[in-house]
Amino acid sequence: MAARQRVAEHLNAALGAALAADDRLYLLGQDITDPYGGAFKITRGLSTRFPRQVVATPISEAGLVGIANGLALAGNRAIVEMMFADFVTLAFDQIVNFAAKSVSMYGQRLPMPVVVRCPTGGRRGYGPTHSQSLQKHFLGVPDLDVYEISPFHDCADLFTGVLGRGVPALVFEDKVLYTGLRRPPGTADDLFRYDLVGPWPGTAVVRIAGIDPPDCVLITPGGVAERALVAMRELLISREITCELYVPARLDRTALEPILPAAARAGQVVIVEDGTAGGTWAADLAHQLHTALWGQLRGPVRVVSAADGVVPAAAHLEEEVLVQAGTISATVQRGHR
Amino acid sequence: MAARQRVAEHLNAALGAALAADDRLYLLGQDITDPYGGAFKITRGLSTRFPRQVVATPISEAGLVGIANGLALAGNRAIVEMMFADFVTLAFDQIVNFAAKSVSMYGQRLPMPVVVRCPTGGRRGYGPTHSQSLQKHFLGVPDLDVYEISPFHDCADLFTGVLGRGVPALVFEDKVLYTGLRRPPGTADDLFRYDLVGPWPGTAVVRIAGIDPPDCVLITPGGVAERALVAMRELLISREITCELYVPARLDRTALEPILPAAARAGQVVIVEDGTAGGTWAADLAHQLHTALWGQLRGPVRVVSAADGVVPAAAHLEEEVLVQAGTISATVQRGHR
Amino acid sequence: MNPDDLRMMLLIRHFELALLDLFARGEVHGTTHTCLGQEAVPVALSPLLDPDDFVFSNHRGHGHYLARFDDPAGLLAEILGRDGAVSGGVGGSQHLRRGRHLSTGVQGESLPVAAGTALHLARSEPGRLACVYVGDGTWGEGAVYEALNMAALWRLPLLVAVEHNGIAQSTPTGAAMAGTIAGRAAAFGVEHLHVDATGPGVSVPRDALTGPVERVRRGAGPLVVEFATRRAGPHSKGDDPRPADELDRLRAEDWYARLDGPEFDRLDAEQRARVAAVVRDVTARPPATGRAAAEVEQWQPVSV
């Protein structure tokens, strides 16, 4: 792994490794072939290296997920790129009613190794139909996994594992993360270090060694992690409040065990997610934590979500709606006594 | 209102009243015209009475919601019937990315009075792609409301209110409820009475007058209410455990206020929903209750959902997966000391 | 008619009649869509299919399954939720899978999926094809066109078997389809073949299919076969709003009403008895286990 690798490059390398390792793996999507290499350039070079496996499709989101489903039925594997996560709405039926159902509804376990990659989130000024965080809409479907990449997790490991499970999955990828740097193993930044703990695909625990218990446990998906890091730094330096950050790569059925001990010791938990409140990952996790840590928390688990509105295109309006590092640190402070 | 009216007849009358009251209201769906009158016969007679307003469409779920969206843009209102809620997955984009977004994304409030009716749930042996409870997938979208009918709520009032809000909405209708009876105002059955409380469209509170506090507060959407009633009766008669049942008609942004006082007094809350766990209405509500009732509950809010699997076609297999009255009473008993 | 073909036509017929009878007696939980009147379509087509071709069936799929596997017991067990069920009782009437034969209940959904399997076959198993059954009404679904476009672009071995019975649930084709199936195939540069499957015979339709299907296997690209057929029964259990005179006409024109003679009577009695035995057998079985029948589960492609 390159010393300082952008997440986009990392994803590109991970996809390349997956294609090289398995010639029955297909990569499908719009405008993903060279020289264009995809709207976010994640697939750049791959069609040149794997011309048979990389298939550019028409603008047919439902259709192309259907193609992937068919490839999987026939014993292949498929990774699909949505150009923007927002368009996965068009493939909802293929994902939920075909891919996920097929795994079990015929009275046999049928492997359906189909991965739908979804560039997600705002902060790029693309406007209301190109900036959503739709993860929550796919939670809790039997035999459908939901993941989100982070600067800490190894995407090669993630894709290998997801494909190996034989269960269809969505992998959300924060668009802003693409241009950010992967964190080298162990080192989140100059202040914080991180470990991957718990069951595959692992939960990244970001902390300062030796501080225990932390004042607060933060839990975020990968896309929010950078903002959480900024908040943690600020809280530590300006307020002497210590946080431990947990970043699971799996959003459906997020493993609780890695989080519970620190959450119990800290007694204070804040979960942060992109996207609007209502039927979300964070609320569900908060409910689980309330249950698992009954009697051990100093106050209710707090959830930070985006404001209840569309994601505006103009930067200053967008900023008001989306979760910022400042939102996170203010929330942590409010719970601190 | 007829003395003993089936919910299907009640819905039919409510739609008829809505069409009669507003000649700019359209009703759209597959096979909804006479003599067929819809797969569940909810629209029977309406195309004969309102031939201009009732439009049968091809089998094009995305397309027909799009038609409804266009009608709304042009100053009309539209109620759309999905033949089965499962197919609303095909219209996810039209609902979330067009109807809901249009309300605010142009910098003005744009009324989009579009209601998508979704016959939902299992217990009819239709198999995995015709039995889902997909309510949760539509929660937490700005300017998209989610409702569920119940044997207690007046659907004429519901449709009038929903259309009047000018916000697109889904109305889920439990298929088993169709053939059940509407509860006459005030009377749930020979044992329990009910009131509608709280902000429109109201939360039905089902209880035995004079028992306060109850041992447990139950909260369910309309489709689960009948099973909850059976459980309450059994708990009362066989175990002398008293429950108070809250049935909100609105699932997104469910009003907490009507529930909080009794929940605080009982100290025990069980929320029951159809559909699998994960990112659900019940979990979200549980999190909100944990927060609002911090320090006032005797134990964590418990959530009952369907088992983590598809809804099988065979009756005995389906029964194992779905929430039964027995599941509810067993859960309440486990929390009772 | 070739006695084997007639046997299969009759097996499907008596299977479906037995099912409606079981329904009327309240012995079926859920729903089912019979293919009464449409038997000739799968009977004509199935012998042209390779065991390792993919077949995507739909809600009205009993005939598709029976003509391919001659397994009335497994199918009935699935519909009744009894032991030995094709899909273990999980899927029910609309969700059958046996190896590369698979049905689903969401209209239009399987066309892109079939195209995906055809992409696989074109590349890794040349000579095989993916066949997808689809009704006339299902041409309302956008997925159909997304699939046709990709199948044509990539010259995939996709055989779209359209069962044009003139109706979708309660909707006559003319009220739901502008233009024609032929025009829709032409729109994508896809070959279209019209086959009359309304008669009792299956050899004429089969002969008409043989060459074109072979060309699909040899890489000529997708083919849309439009079978003219008739739905002689209700949409599902008993829902048929068509006027009485139309139903009378359908019954009079139904292939079953047009056949007679001692050979027919013999085979008819034989298949009726066979189905009756299957009904007796299956209704006496214990409940389905949730696991597909053993012979279904053990399926392996002949070669991959």
Next chain:
Amino acid sequence: MNPDDLRMMLLIRHFELALLDLFARGEVHGTTHTCLGQEAVPVALSPLLDPDDFVFSNHRGHGHYLARFDDPAGLLAEILGRDGAVSGGVGGSQHLRRGRHLSTGVQGESLPVAAGTALHLARSEPGRLACVYVGDGTWGEGAVYEALNMAALWRLPLLVAVEHNGIAQSTPTGAAMAGTIAGRAAAFGVEHLHVDATGPGVSVPRDALTGPVERVRRGAGPLVVEFATRRAGPHSKGDDPRPADELDRLRAEDWYARLDGPEFDRLDAEQRARVAAVVRDVTARPPATGRAAAEVEQWQPVSV
């Protein structure tokens, strides 16, 4: 060319060039798709539209908006998130609404919506139509066909204006479309008209449109107009993987390169200056408020 038409062509051209320039200078947050080379389509079409017709525009919609409303300041304010923005800065480049003119960024989504407005117009405002702009690549979306089918079935006054520029983002039409647009219209029994909009002139295309558009208004049913056009610029900000010689050819054939003379120079300078003034004006404005500009918000249909 009629000076007003040329003025509008040049306004759009200079607007789009100014935008790319602002992008290059880092003054635009987000993305935008310019319609360089395609100006003639909306300029030819817009005068045939009634103020109360519905128009559905798409991601490449600046020309559609400018040709209809001559409001470069409101549009630029929207793209830059400044005061006076058409959609208050909420929508951005791809999400404009002004009365019955509306754009969205999800391909194909607006066709059924347009058909819905056409259903309304047919019944309540006869003589008006719904026009929907759509690119060649967007014919990959199933929604297009669901809409065409219903529009044809119900003979709706729907005008589908196809901007066939031979490419979708990076994908040449031939790699994404089997068959032709003409064939796809024919599939639904929908009238199709081919109009060459590659030249600098707009009166020939406009004349070709006049009769057919009038027929749509009079209830003849939907019409698909296929405009041959060229995308002379990148897909969005700067992404254009087409080979250099193709880009050279496009630039040489571009209408702007093919016009000259004193009248052209005069109008060219005039519109360039107009756009420069708009840029100065808008970039000096305070941030957008999130509310649509007053004149946009006050829109009312002429009569309903």
